[in-house]
Amino acid sequence: MKKLILLSLITLSFFSCNNTTKDNGKLNIVTTTTMITDLVKNIGKDSINVNGLMGSGVDPHLYKASEGDVTKLVNADVIFYNGLHLEGKLVEVFEKMGSKTKTPIALGEDIDKKTLIGSDYFASNYDPHVWFNIEYFKQFAKKVSSILIEKDAKNADYYKANETEYLDKLNALQKTITSKIETLPKDKRILVTAHDAFNYFGKNYGFEVVGLQGLSTATEAGVKDVQNLANFIIEKQLKAIFVESSVPKRTIEALQQAVNSKGHDVQIGGTLYSDALGSAGTIEGTYIGMFEYNVNTIVNALK
Numbered sequence: 001m002k003k004l005i006l007l008s009l010i011t012l013s014f015f016s017c018n019n020t021t022k023d024n025g026k027l028n029i030v031t032t033t034t035m036i037t038d039l040v041k042n043i044g045k046d047s048i049n050v051n052g053l054m055g056s057g058v059d060p061h062l063y064k065a066s067e068g069d070v071t072k073l074v075n076a077d078v079i080f081y082n083g084l085h086l087e088g089k090l091v092e093v094f095e096k097m098g099s100k101t102k103t104p105i106a107l108g109e110d111i112d113k114k115t116l117i118g119s120d121y122f123a124s125n126y127d128p129h130v131w132f133n134i135e136y137f138k139q140f141a142k143k144v145s146s147i148l149i150e151k152d153a154k155n156a157d158y159y160k161a162n163e164t165e166y167l168d169k170l171n172a173l174q175k176t177i178t179s180k181i182e183t184l185p186k187d188k189r190i191l192v193t194a195h196d197a198f199n200y201f202g203k204n205y206g207f208e209v210v211g212l213q214g215l216s217t218a219t220e221a222g223v224k225d226v227q228n229l230a231n232f233i234i235e236k237q238l239k240a241i242f243v244e245s246s247v248p249k250r251t252i253e254a255l256q257q258a259v260n261s262k263g264h265d266v267q268i269g270g271t272l273y274s275d276a277l278g279s280a281g282t283i284e285g286t287y288i289g290m291f292e293y294n295v296n297t298i299v300n301a302l303k
Helices: 002-016 034-047 067-074 088-098 134-151 153-181 199-205 223-236 250-261 287-302
Strands: 027-031 048-052 078-081 190-193 208-211 240-244 267-272
Touching: 027 034, 034 048, 034 078, 034 134, 034 153, 034 287, 067 088, 078 088, 078 134, 134 153, 153 199, 153 287, 190 223, 190 287, 199 208, 223 250, 240 250, 240 287, 250 267, 267 287
Parallel strands: 027 048, 027 078, 190 208, 190 240, 240 267
Antiparallel strands: none
């Protein structure tokens, strides 16, 4: 019933709102995840208005649109989202909008599917946590820039310059984190977290990644899962496991207790930012800062 009401509101909103609403001539952009919000702000800067639906610590797997979100979406000139079924609860909303006047842009859909990691947990059959491959995030940046230029040609040079500046920063990020990871012996590169958000990170930097809940936080870890992973941690003699900012701590704390009860001391090595950035105004509140923070946390805890 709630779903029907929400979809009805979307339909009604198209008849009661203008399709394109601007504030002082600036494009109104709506984004979903905090990573995409940060990216769009870096490309558009002060020439656009950005409304991010999800805040710090919000899990995109479980996020549901509110009535206020519907208003933002309807009044947007452009909507950017991750796609690949990351924002599963929003798919019906986007499909409804796409059938009317605007089609939300799923940045992840442009990635060569042959390079993606497969997944049985998502209808797309691909792991959607693609922002942990910086090369993919560069593709996102180029796509956002091209769309903004298409919608706002008078600021084309500005958007292109911002794109170039941001790509330079992403190149520098790659060098920084690679240098940090190289200080960690390869046999210690085993990353245990609440759910499998870090597979692209692991693939790029030689980490074995194990998530207690699988790829989606919508799944629940059972007692058997905890016990099996506890045995794995003991077998590998891991020093640390990690919680995630957008996932409740209880599953990882239960895993830690299971390991410790078997006579092996494993520590919680820190909090990683997986499906959402940190609070605005902090280092972790930006994509680049989040990536560096995560790498520093992982390497320092596993050494």
